[in-house]
Amino acid sequence: MTGFARAEGAHEGWRFVWEVRSVNGRGLEWRARLPPGYDALDPEMRKLAKQKLSRGSLNIGLTLASDRSDSGYRINEAMLADAVSMINKLRLNVECAPPSADGLLGLRGVIEQAEEELSAEAREALFAALLNSFGEALDALVAARRKEGASMGAVIAGHFETIEKLTADAAANAAAMPAAIRDRIAAQLKELLDGAVPEDRLAQEASLLAIKADVREELDRLSSHVSAGRALLAREGPVGRDLDFLTQEFNREANTLCSKAQDMELKRIGLELKRVIDQLREQVQNIE
Missing domain, CATH: 1.20.5 (Single alpha-helices involved in coiled-coils or other helix-helix interfaces)
Known part of the structure; x- marks a missing residue:
């Protein structure tokens, strides 16, 4: 959502320059510095900005000067x-x-420099020219943000690929398989209780613990989230808020995976997932 644009214009002896800067913001935030007497432009400027942008913190400046030499x-x-x-x-x-x-x-x-007195018609025409030029500055800002967004999209797509690979690694890990979990827990219970528990009860308890430690559901959700993220990147229009929400879902599944992991290798994969998801979250903040 970062970008900069500048637009210059002229109208009936007036020269003006718009400068628009955009930085990251959760919504569409606004700060405009207008010459005295031109605050009436603000509502129409907001309408134009909302038509073209949905997120970002905008800092807008207007410089206005008259070509008249006798203004004094x-x-x-x-x-x-x-x-x-x-x-x-x-x-x-x-x-x-x-x-x-x-x-x-x-x-x-x-x-201060004396301003030329304008008739109502002349002032309306000047305001129209200023708003038209402001629209051009917004278009240039959108183009700059799209250019940045294209490169950011490639970075985010790379994060999705990494998450997908780590998810596959976790699924392939023997510790993630229910049978391996059940066998390991059964062996631990037998060693601790020295055979004092009946085999059927032992099998029952081991199965319950294995179910709690099973991470296949979390891995399925992670895979589903990767597909959803790729679909968002391919979609036209603003997707930043949706991607922001998706990173929260990614993080939730990674946290659960780490808490369930009974194997150090699986826990290592879960921690690496959390690291990549955190990088993804930082990049998503730049996306409209």
Whole structure:
């Protein structure tokens, strides 16, 4: 979900530049820096963004300038009044010289470039041009994110292959077979109880413990999750949230596999699965 895009435009003596940055986010988050008086663009910008994006934290900036050379400068009366008020309060507690005119005018925001007064029709036309340019910036951002997503998809597909191989290794491990589990438990019980338990009871208890230690169900789910993950990668449209949920399911099965494992090799495979699934989870955070 990371990316950067820039779009430049012009309209009736106005020049503008959009810059849009995107980083990972669970949903579609928003932060826009617009020139004073242009906050009315925000609702329409959000609509455009939701049409093209579903996840990511967006940081948007608009730089706007007029080609008119006679626009001049003006004093921001509100900023000047605030500055004078704060200085007067300060002088009540601190002995200091009164502020000079050049000092006050040198404060940031007191002097600003005078904006050209626009008619309602001209302002509406400028807003339309700005929104059109913003849409172009979003399209460029989508293209950049798709390019990154293509490379990320290859990495995620590689993780699925590794999980599939580890699952097959676990299934092939003799310790995962019910008969091997049952025989091992029976031998341990006989050694501990020295034949004090009837054979039929021994077989019954060994079978119950073998059932609890059987990991075939977890391995079947892992294989099913790999198939589901590949189907998501091949699907058009946003799949990040679905992949995020799938990694939770992967992790749940790997945890159960580790807790059930009676054999060190099987436990090693389970821990390796957890490591790969954690890498998969980190990569999925980058996918829309």
